Amino acid sequence: MLVTSPVVELRAPCHAEYVSVVRLAVLGLCGRAPLSYDEVEDLRLAVGEGCASSVQRAAEAGMDDARLTLRATVDESLIVLEIEDDVPVPPAPEPLEQAVMDVDFNDQQFRVSLMQLLVDEVNIEGLPGGGQCIRLTKHCVASDGQ
Amino acid sequence: MLVTSPVVELRAPCHAEYVSVVRLAVLGLCGRAPLSYDEVEDLRLAVGEGCASSVQRAAEAGMDDARLTLRATVDESLIVLEIEDDVPVPPAPEPLEQAVMDVDFNDQQFRVSLMQLLVDEVNIEGLPGGGQCIRLTKHCVASDGQ
Amino acid sequence: MDFSVSADRRENGIGVVTICGEVDVYTSPRVRSLMLEQFDAGSTSLIVDLAKVDYLDSSGLGILVAGLKRAREHGGEIYLAGCKPRVLRVLEVTGLNRVFTMVSSVDEAVGKAGGA
Amino acid sequence: MDFSVSADRRENGIGVVTICGEVDVYTSPRVRSLMLEQFDAGSTSLIVDLAKVDYLDSSGLGILVAGLKRAREHGGEIYLAGCKPRVLRVLEVTGLNRVFTMVSSVDEAVGKAGGA
Ligand SMILES: Nc1ncnc2c1ncn2[C@@H]1O[C@H](COP(=O)(O)OP(=O)(O)O)[C@@H](O)[C@H]1O
Ligand SMILES: Nc1ncnc2c1ncn2[C@@H]1O[C@H](COP(=O)(O)OP(=O)(O)O)[C@@H](O)[C@H]1O
Numbered sequence: 001m002l003v004t005s006p007v008v009e010l011r012a013p014c015h016a017e018y019v020s021v022v023r024l025a026v027l028g029l030c031g032r033a034p035l036s037y038d039e040v041e042d043l044r045l046a047v048g049e050g051c052a053s054s055v056q057r058a059a060e061a062g063m064d065d066a067r068l069t070l071r072a073t074v075d076e077s078l079i080v081l082e083i084e085d086d087v088p089v090p091p092a093p094e095p096l097e098q099a100v101m102d103v104d105f106n107d108q109q110f111r112v113s114l115m116q117l118l119v120d121e122v123n124i125e126g127l128p129g130g131g132q133c134i135r136l137t138k139h140c141v142a143s144d145g146q
Numbered sequence: 147m148l149v150t151s152p153v154v155e156l157r158a159p160c161h162a163e164y165v166s167v168v169r170l171a172v173l174g175l176c177g178r179a180p181l182s183y184d185e186v187e188d189l190r191l192a193v194g195e196g197c198a199s200s201v202q203r204a205a206e207a208g209m210d211d212a213r214l215t216l217r218a219t220v221d222e223s224l225i226v227l228e229i230e231d232d233v234p235v236p237p238a239p240e241p242l243e244q245a246v247m248d249v250d251f252n253d254q255q256f257r258v259s260l261m262q263l264l265v266d267e268v269n270i271e272g273l274p275g276g277g278q279c280i281r282l283t284k285h286c287v288a289s290d291g292q
Numbered sequence: 293m294d295f296s297v298s299a300d301r302r303e304n305g306i307g308v309v310t311i312c313g314e315v316d317v318y319t320s321p322r323v324r325s326l327m328l329e330q331f332d333a334g335s336t337s338l339i340v341d342l343a344k345v346d347y348l349d350s351s352g353l354g355i356l357v358a359g360l361k362r363a364r365e366h367g368g369e370i371y372l373a374g375c376k377p378r379v380l381r382v383l384e385v386t387g388l389n390r391v392f393t394m395v396s397s398v399d400e401a402v403g404k405a406g407g408a
Numbered sequence: 409m410d411f412s413v414s415a416d417r418r419e420n421g422i423g424v425v426t427i428c429g430e431v432d433v434y435t436s437p438r439v440r441s442l443m444l445e446q447f448d449a450g451s452t453s454l455i456v457d458l459a460k461v462d463y464l465d466s467s468g469l470g471i472l473v474a475g476l477k478r479a480r481e482h483g484g485e486i487y488l489a490g491c492k493p494r495v496l497r498v499l500e501v502t503g504l505n506r507v508f509t510m511v512s513s514v515d516e517a518v519g520k521a522g523g524a
Contacts, residue, residue, distance in 0.1 A: 008167065009157040016318035021154065021174035023316075023347075028167035031410075041378055048349045052317040111350050117385045162434035169432075169463075177294075187494055194465045198433040257466050263501045 007073055014058040014066035014085050019051040022070050026081065029072050033079060034140050043079065043138055046118040049111040050083035050134040056108070057087045057132070079138040088130040153219055160204040160212035160231050165197040168216050172227065175218050179225055180286050189225065189284055192264040195257040196229035196280040202254070203233045203278070225284040234276040295319045299326045306405050307335035308398055312344040315352035324355045331359075336368030339401040343374030348382050360392060369393055371401035411435045415442045422521050423451035424514055428460040431468035440471045447475075452484030455517040459490030464498050476508060485509055487517035 010025050012018040026047045030040045051068060058066035071082040115122045121137035156171050158164040172193045176186045197214060204212035217228040261268045267283035295313035302308060307330030311323060323340075330338055338359060342348070360370045372392045375383065383389040395401040411429035418424060423446030427439060446454055454475060458464070476486040488508045491499065499505040511517040 007159055008164065009155075010171065011155040013153055016316075017178065018154065019317055020177075020314060021171055024170045024174035025156065025167055028170035031166075032163065038381070041381075045347070045349060045382065048316055048347075052349060052351055055317050114350055114386065162432075165433055166430060184497070187497075191463070191465060191498065194432060194463075198465060198467055201433050260466055260502065 008071070010070040010072075012068050014054050014063070014068040014087065016052075016055050016059075018068065019048055019055060022051050022068070022083075023048050025070065026072070029074050030079060033074050034076060035079075035138075039138070042118040043081065043136070046115045046122075046136050047081055047083060049115050049118075050081075050136065053108050053111045053134065054083060054085035054087060054132070057089075058085065061087050063087055077140050079140065081136045081138075082133055083136075084127070084131065084133040086127075086129070086131040089126050089132050154217070156216040156218075158214050160200050160209070160214040160233065162198075162201050162205075164214065165194055165201060168197050168214070168229075169194050171216065172218070175220050176225060179220050180222065181225075181284075185284070188264040189227065189282070192261045192268075192282050193227055193229060195261050195264075196227075196282065199254050199257045199280065200229060200231035200233060200278070203235075204231065207233050209233055223286050225286065227282045227284075228279055229282070230273070230277065230279040232273075232275070232277040235272045235278050295322070297322050297326050299330050301330070301333065301335065302402055304402070304405065305335055306402065307331075307333070307338045308341060309338055310341040310344075310398075314347035315345055316347065316349045317351040320349075320351040320355050323352065324358070327355065327359045331362060336366045337363055337370070337405050338368070339371040339373055339395075339398050339405070341373045341398050342379050343376070343397075345379055346376060348379045353382065353386060353388060356392070357388070369405070371395050371405065373398045373401050411438070413438050413442050415446050417446070417449065417451065418518055420518070420521065421451055422518060423447075423449070423454045424457060425454055426457040426460075430463035431461055432463065432465045433467040436465075436467040436471050439468065440474070443471065443475045447478060452482045453479055453486070453521050454484070455487040455489055455511075455514050455521070457489045457514050458495050459492070459513075461495055462492060464495045469498065469502060469504060472508070473504070485521065487511050487521065489514045489517050 008029055010022060012021060023044050026044050027040065030043055047070065054068050066085060066087045069084040071084065073080045112122060112124065115136060119136045119138045123135040125133055127133055154175055156168060158167060169190050172190050173186065176189055193216065200214050212231060212233050215230040217230065219226045258268060258270065261282060265282045265284045269281040271279055273279055297309060297311050299307060299309045309323065309326050309330060313319065315323060327338060340356065356370065356372070363370050370392055373395050374397055375394065380389065383392070393404070395404065413425060413427050415423060415425045425439065425442050425446060429435065431439060443454060456472065472486065472488070479486050486508055489511050490513055491510065496505065499508070509520070511520065
């Protein structure tokens, strides 16, 4: 989908405490893009959800040494943010032990829905060597929603 | 000097506009270390100087595709921040065309002095493949200055 | 960058949990502990003071919703006080602003709660 | 994150350069341009309003010092107005707080400069 090479890459341990570092980097990266304050904050929230999703999968897999990578391509008209981890994706979605609530807010699907509400496109794919990549796309031209 | 492996790594184009992204990441990284507000800000400034030094060398070398890497190891007692670039280091310091001022504030040596005033240790070494690495070390224990 | 949560109880037994900073996957467990502590201490309703919260992610939402569920099971309520625009945004986008009782301040919530 | 510089001139011909945001290797060229514009427009002295600057690196220092040199060559002065603690810190650490004329506000500088 993209031909441009990623301009900024941030690698960190796939632990909850590093998610705020990733979010701050997004703030720095998008701060100069032609986006409103709210659009930048939406991106920051979407990236936070993507990272939280990786962190949760790493914790569930008991993977202490998992790594998280943010890859960002930011230009005048398009922002692509990829959140990648190396946590093996379980073969089938695990049954939720709790079906009491309408929505489980720690459910990965809920995070995905939230990301979809915040950016223009969300793509999730498994990586050949295990792990997962969430790609968030945001178009910068105002009122160009899709 | 260090045995721990770098925990966070940020790669960006070696251009002036990305220095603020690196500084924000440092804020995120050091925000939870046992440091005062002023100590964190000093580190942020020191890293900014290190990056500016790389950016200036890349600009002087006309290297548009140069890359900048921040590597950070942060623990309870020690913060090590490495700023690395791939800009070939000129064999000998180039003569400054302007010797009118006592200090040239764009002079790399001035940036180094400033970094030395802001952190506990500054090490600069040329890399085998060309490029340069500035290593900034800050001890977290209060009044343990050296 | 600094995050803190504190809790105290009002005369009528309602618990007040005050949060400062960003509520995310790292910090939300601390919010959860304090909410549970307040329930365990006998509060059926809680006021969560979000006036100093700029960021709330789905981890935080999950904990608030879990709290709401627990409160309502015991005839109580969760009041979200003083939400800033960004926090309101997350609540609106998820429709949760219609699920919680939104109030402008802790005092308004105390008034509404009466002898909760 | 937003950076801006603007300039205007007071009655007595002194130029005022107002900066908001972080002055670093990326933004400092814009400060330099506006300072030069003011000199070219005939100001011999400049007031640099730093009240909304949180960050100033050696690139910014270099431009201020270059401006000071140019101002003094023509019998003028550079006033640094309203420096916040972090900016003061950089000036102190480099000893430049003793080289510039430090004032608390633009108005104080205007008063000091008189008919500059
Ligand atoms: N993150 C969450 N998202 C949605 N529901 C949750 C979450 N955490 C807990 N719950 C649900 O909310 C209810 C209250 O949870 P909890 O506060 O742990 O109290 P308890 O374990 O005493 O019932 C439980 O039924 C639980 O299943
Ligand atoms: N970053 C800098 N650090 C130190 N001195 C500088 C810097 N930039 C310019 N100078 C010096 O300050 C003086 C004024 O520079 P400038 O404002 O470019 O005016 P001009 O070129 O008209 O003399 C010059 O002598 C120049 O060598």
